[in-house]
Amino acid sequence: MRIVKLFTISVCTLLFFVNICSVYGQDKGTEIANRIWKEIKEVPALEEPDKQFMVEESTYSFTPDIYAIDDSMSKYWMHLAKSCQEIFCKGLVEVSQYDNQIESFAKTFVSKFGSGDIMSDMRWAIACPQLAALSTIIIYSPEKDLLSEEFKKFALHYNKAIIDHSLASDTFYKRIVWFTLWAGNKPFTHKNKVAFSLEDDLLKELEIHYAEYIEKKIWTEKDHEYWHAIRYFLVIVYICNWEDTLKLYKVSSSNLDGENYYKITQHFVRHNTLLIVPRPIYNAETLKFEIDLPKLTNRLPPIELPIRPLPEYRFNWESSKLKTLPRVSKVFFNDLLIIDFLNKVSTKQLKKIKDKK
DSSP states (O other): OHHHHHHHHHHHHHHHHHHHHHHHHHTHHHHHHHHHHHHHHTOOOOSOOOTTTEEETTTGGGOTTTTOOOHHHHHHHHHHHHHHHHHHHHHHHHHTTSTTOHHHHHHHHHTTTTSSOHHHHHHHHHHSHHHHTTOGGGTSTTGGGGBOHHHHHHHHHHHHHHHHHHHHOHHHHHHHHHHHHHHTOTTOOSSSEEEESSSSHHHHIIIIIIHHHHHTTSSOTTSHHHHHHHHHHHHHHHHTTOHHHHHTTTOOTTTOOHHHHHHHHHHHHHSSOOSSEEEEEEETTTTEEEEEEEEEESSEEEEEOOSSSSSOOOOBOTTTOOBEEEOOOHHHIIIIIIHHHHHHTBHHHHHHHHHHO
């Protein structure tokens, strides 16, 4: 009898600890994401650079070399990027050791965007620049072939989280679209203007390239490329001021399968009177086209891409307390940060981190 009782107690104790471990494991992704975000925010910046590197808020938009890369800019941002990306990659490797935890890790990391000031958001962006900027470098070979499976899974859940946050919050939606346009990845590649019409790059990228891959099931909901295409579609929806129409479909990342995606994009691209509309006037502050009723057009006007990375850019510099922003250019962000980060999330480099652990 005593043996049976001891056996029962042992089994119950074992089940208790298994249950505790299970519950703990279910939230491991969130725990790791919260921890690395705290570490990213605490990375010390370099000492305040010379005043020419700091741009006064009132003159930021008029700085002629805002697209240039110089030693001061590179030194300041590469220092932060190296540390933030190292923290991010270690967190990704750690969370990948737990089953099905990358999703909660990605969701929690995405939720940090817009939760602090502009410098917090810039750290968030440089920690994982390819996804923050919606870079096409990770959806086509040969570059995407370098990516680790861990990062591909993260990219899938990251973009799904971006989509859900955008649909739930107008503020988040505008903020991430603004940053995406500022970063200037394909087809937003010009310094300040992009041709926007059905025949030109913006909708062609959606209809001919992305929609074709989805329609032919080359990309499905199980692929990170699919959610890249959905997020790109939401950029177009935003700047064309079509969110209300999108809401009629009650869209979320859980119901945007291939069939629904095709149906919705056809509505916008072909059936939303896109080619015969009152003349839209682009508003660079809201990132939206506004209607000028007296005029009709069959071509949308050029987009003026944002000069600064985020809508507001005031913050107190720790030592000087001046309302200034360290200069950062989209050329630097794309040509140095994104390309450099591609190697860091490669199978080879993440394996080195695993081996060290």
